[in-house]
Amino acid sequence: MAMLGKRRPARQRSGVSGLQRRPGEAPPAAPPGADAAVVIERLAHDGRGVARAASGKTLFVDGALPGERVEVAVHRTRKRYDEAHVRELLEPAAERVEPPCVHYGQCGGCDLQHLAVAAQREHKRAVLTDLLAREGVALAEPPGLLAGEPLGYRRRARLGVKVDAEGGVHLGFRTRHATRLVDIQTCEVLLPELAVLIVPLRELLAELEAPRLVGHLELIAADSTRVVVVRQLRDNRADLQRWRAFGEAHGVAVACLLGREEPTLEWLGEAPTLGYRLPGGERELQLGFAPGDFVQVNEQINRELVATARQWLAPIAGQRVLDLFAGIGNFGLPLATDGASVTAAEGNPAMVARLAHNASRNGLDIDALQLDLNDEAAVAGLLARLSPEAVVLDPPRDGADAACRALIERPVPRLVYIACDPATLARDAARLVHGGYRITRVAVADMFVHTSHLESLLLLEHGATQPSSQGA
Numbered sequence: 001m002a003m004l005g006k007r008r009p010a011r012q013r014s015g016v017s018g019l020q021r022r023p024g025e026a027p028p029a030a031p032p033g034a035d036a037a038v039v040i041e042r043l044a045h046d047g048r049g050v051a052r053a054a055s056g057k058t059l060f061v062d063g064a065l066p067g068e069r070v071e072v073a074v075h076r077t078r079k080r081y082d083e084a085h086v087r088e089l090l091e092p093a094a095e096r097v098e099p100p101c102v103h104y105g106q107c108g109g110c111d112l113q114h115l116a117v118a119a120q121r122e123h124k125r126a127v128l129t130d131l132l133a134r135e136g137v138a139l140a141e142p143p144g145l146l147a148g149e150p151l152g153y154r155r156r157a158r159l160g161v162k163v164d165a166e167g168g169v170h171l172g173f174r175t176r177h178a179t180r181l182v183d184i185q186t187c188e189v190l191l192p193e194l195a196v197l198i199v200p201l202r203e204l205l206a207e208l209e210a211p212r213l214v215g216h217l218e219l220i221a222a223d224s225t226r227v228v229v230v231r232q233l234r235d236n237r238a239d240l241q242r243w244r245a246f247g248e249a250h251g252v253a254v255a256c257l258l259g260r261e262e263p264t265l266e267w268l269g270e271a272p273t274l275g276y277r278l279p280g281g282e283r284e285l286q287l288g289f290a291p292g293d294f295v296q297v298n299e300q301i302n303r304e305l306v307a308t309a310r311q312w313l314a315p316i317a318g319q320r321v322l323d324l325f326a327g328i329g330n331f332g333l334p335l336a337t338d339g340a341s342v343t344a345a346e347g348n349p350a351m352v353a354r355l356a357h358n359a360s361r362n363g364l365d366i367d368a369l370q371l372d373l374n375d376e377a378a379v380a381g382l383l384a385r386l387s388p389e390a391v392v393l394d395p396p397r398d399g400a401d402a403a404c405r406a407l408i409e410r411p412v413p414r415l416v417y418i419a420c421d422p423a424t425l426a427r428d429a430a431r432l433v434h435g436g437y438r439i440t441r442v443a444v445a446d447m448f449v450h451t452s453h454l455e456s457l458l459l460l461e462h463g464a465t466q467p468s469s470q471g472a
Contacts, residue, residue: 045131153301
């Protein structure tokens with residue numbers, strides 16, 4: 001334990017992109033797997049450049065942009081394609097910019113920082129259009145765009161913790177498609193009030209008796225407080241006292257997820273009230289949540305998403321709206337302030353309880369119920385019982401296959417589908433379109449700026465005869 005927490009001298013290493021060298025330094029000799037210069041034809045859906053090797057084989061190139069001529073090094077060979085990274089940038093694209101983060105090229109979190117933000121957003125709109133087209137769904141117009149600040153937007157993040165063989169403590173994010181941890185000093189996309197905690201957290205980890213018991217840390221910004229959630233595999237009371245002191249010194253609430261199989265949450269001090277605000281009618285709603293609940297990471301874009309869903313549905317007083325995958329009420333509660341009669345269904349019983357509490361604290365009458373939303377018969381039964389005039393779908397990455405099947409069996413006049421995975425959205429949208437719905441509005445929400453991830457929003461109508469404007 002003598003070396004536990006001691007820092008070792010940092011080793012010099014090149015970034016993943018291969019574009020960083022000291023001034024005047026000659027490019028390194030081509031390693032095994034190096035290819036001749038190629039021209040990048042386009043961006044793949046995940047943000048990698050796509051080119052053709054001299055052999056005709058497809059290359060997916062990390063850190064490369066359309067129109068660039070680059071020398072690449074292949075780091076993974078597959079049967080139908082190879083994966084490579086840029087060894088030398090020969091002719092840059094006009095859209096290439098200097099990445100704002102010093103950890104770019106090592107940290108796998110923000111893989112599009114080398115591309116201008118406007119071009120990132122056009123790429124995401126093209127990705128959604130292309131994925132829908134592959135499923136046989138053509139858009140009459142390009143998707144609309146919901147966009148916000150490019151930096152300092154994330155209100156929650158999970159940081160990995162690792163202790164190496166020499167006892168050095170590491171805190172940061174994983175590399176792309178790998179498990180190696182990259183130490184970070186700051187994070188440009190985190191809210192500043194969270195980013196300032198990274199260095200003191202690293203210092204505290206180096207002082208713990210048993211840092212190997214810490215699996216990861218989660219940082220959360222709520223309306224009135226900052227939270228650090230410590231995932232600790234076993235009890236160590238001395239270290240928990242150190243975490244308590246850290247919270248008091250830095251003005252943050254600290255919670256510990258204690259245990260391996262079924263961890264329990266323990267607040268190290270007074271438990272705070274966590275929440276965020278959303279506009280609703282002529283007032284602001286207060287939505288409470290707990291560590292572990294799903295909350296959108298980008299508050300500004302979440303507000304835009306909710307406002308867009310309300311605008312598209314525009315419910316009149318008493319109109320029956322069914323909110324599926326309702327979570328803590330992110331969409332259902334604002335729609336209730338517009339006069340809709342909302343029934344909200346969610347599979348997680350803890351979230352259902354939170355939803356009911358949020359409705360009560362905001363003086364809203366919402367029927368919150370638990371339902372297996374992956375059970376087609378259960379969803380169809382609910383649709384038959386309620387006969388809703390509109391449905392909101394906000395499923396996880398796996399999509400809403402069972403719910404969409406039920407919505408074809410029991411169609412509704414209007415359906416808003418919010419998706420965090422464009423591929424499963426395209427799959428589900430195609431099923432709905434082939435089942436009698438038509439897409440009348442579509443938008444891309446840039447929830448995760450500087451990454452290839454995108455959020456999207458569709459309005460589908462059943463039996464519609466005239467297409468509406470498809471912009472946001």
